[in-house]
Amino acid sequence: MNFRSQRHSETEINITPLIDVVFLLLIFFMVSTTFERESEIRITLPEASEEQAEAKPDFILVRIDAQGHIYIDDRPLLNNRVSTIHTALKEQARGATDLPVIIRADAQVSHQMVIKVMDAARRSGLVNVTFATRIPDDSTEE
Secondary structure, eight states: OOOOOOOOOOOOOOOHHHHHHHHHHHHHHHHHOOOOOOOSOOOOOOOOSSOOOOOOOSOEEEEEOTTOOEEETTEEOSOOOHHHHHHHHHHHHTTOSSOOEEEEEOTTSOHHHHHHHHHHHHHTTOOOEEEOOOOOOGGGOO
8 A cells, every 4th residue: 555645736816807707897997987187277257238039939828808908928918909019919929920820718708809909919920829728628518
């Protein structure tokens, strides 16, 4: 029997793949991370004396209440003459002729008041006129 001591080779850990993985993780986190940039320079913007230009409206809303008072975009008119309505519509349109005019009249208002508004809109060059309505409740139908 031969009882020689066997030589154990020293166990080595190859760290090359470990370094590769660490570098790949470092690159991944560097690429995927967003950094917040804060400016070190304080800037005070100059002031302008000119006011901002008013945006043109998308439509013109004309409301007529049960008493016959006319409101153009929530501004009441002084009287119900066609010339007054025409002037107010022209001022509200600001030169645009393609704006839709939405007439929202009370159900009890006379037909003549709606015709006045339509006539004033036509004189102002606003030909796209629609009427606001509501869906009736089933309980209030006659």
